[in-house]
Amino acid sequence: MFLNKLCHKNILQQIKIPALSQIAISRPSSSTDSSISETVDLAYASYESTSDESCSRPPLIILHGLLGSKNNWNSMSKAIHRTTGRKVISIDARNHGDSRHSSQHTYIHMAHDVMKLLKKLDLSKVSVLGHSMGGRTAMVLSLLCSDLVSSLVVVDISPVKTSPQIYSMVSLFDAMSGVSIRSGIAMSKARKLADEQLKAIIPDINLRNFLITNLVQTNTGSYSWRVNLPALKDNFQSHISCFPNNLKGLQYCGPSLFIGGSLSDYIGKYDLPEIQEYFPLAELTFIEGAGHWVHSQKPEKFLEVVCKFLTEK
Structure with a gap:
């Protein structure tokens, strides 16, 4: 399990939550999965250039949604890199894409997986963008390890509401x-x-x-x-469909942007006060004509909104 000292300090100062060592891990019986432990190695794709400007601000980490993969974000990752100059790293979640499989699939586990990868890549500060399942992973990561996260973008999901x-x-x-x-x-x-x-x-x-x-x-x-x-x-029922209920009291006080699709019911226009209980600086905006897959249904507007936030924050 990876948690740097800053993360431990944040957690202990705010609320006691279960670390991975306190979560029961069932080991897969398959011989091909026998080496899987509490965290898994994540596959990723990196979008960067050799110019100094591209390295002047924290990289952007992109976390896809349920049944998606890093490949779904290929074009958008390139566009964000070109527009902002930031290095972009798009990640496959556990049990998705080219990442390892595990019988465990909780937001706590997925956040720790990302922490492990960031430590491997020697990244001490990143911005994080997550859609749906990836958005909740991004939220949990920022709450558990706020000093690691420079800014947060959450796409069509919230910590307080679940769409039917x-x-x-x-x-x-x-x-x-x-x-x-x-x-x-x-x-x-x-x-x-x-x-x-x-x-x-x-x-x-x-x-x-x-x-x-x-x-x-x-x-x-x-x-x-x-x-x-x-x-x-x-x-799905116990862990993926709902936000962890043992994180109340934790806050991420960095810049936070929540983006919803106007045609989606995954996040509501009246959810902001409850969102701000976790993310006090959160802003909420909606992209007209978009449903749950905001980034693919209205890519130009989505790119504009995200890049404006990343440039200003």
């Missing part, structure tokens, strides 16, 4: 688990077959296309999902 729509995710886990594709066929054919099988349960083609980005072919020619569906389903 979030519970439909369980049906997505089941739909993905039910997909069956024979080995040895081309990826294009496999994607088409997956789409046909998902269509009966998921009518939204954009959502299906998003889910199918997780389809991968193994060395043996068989197909599987790169997300750890069993772990996500097991942890």
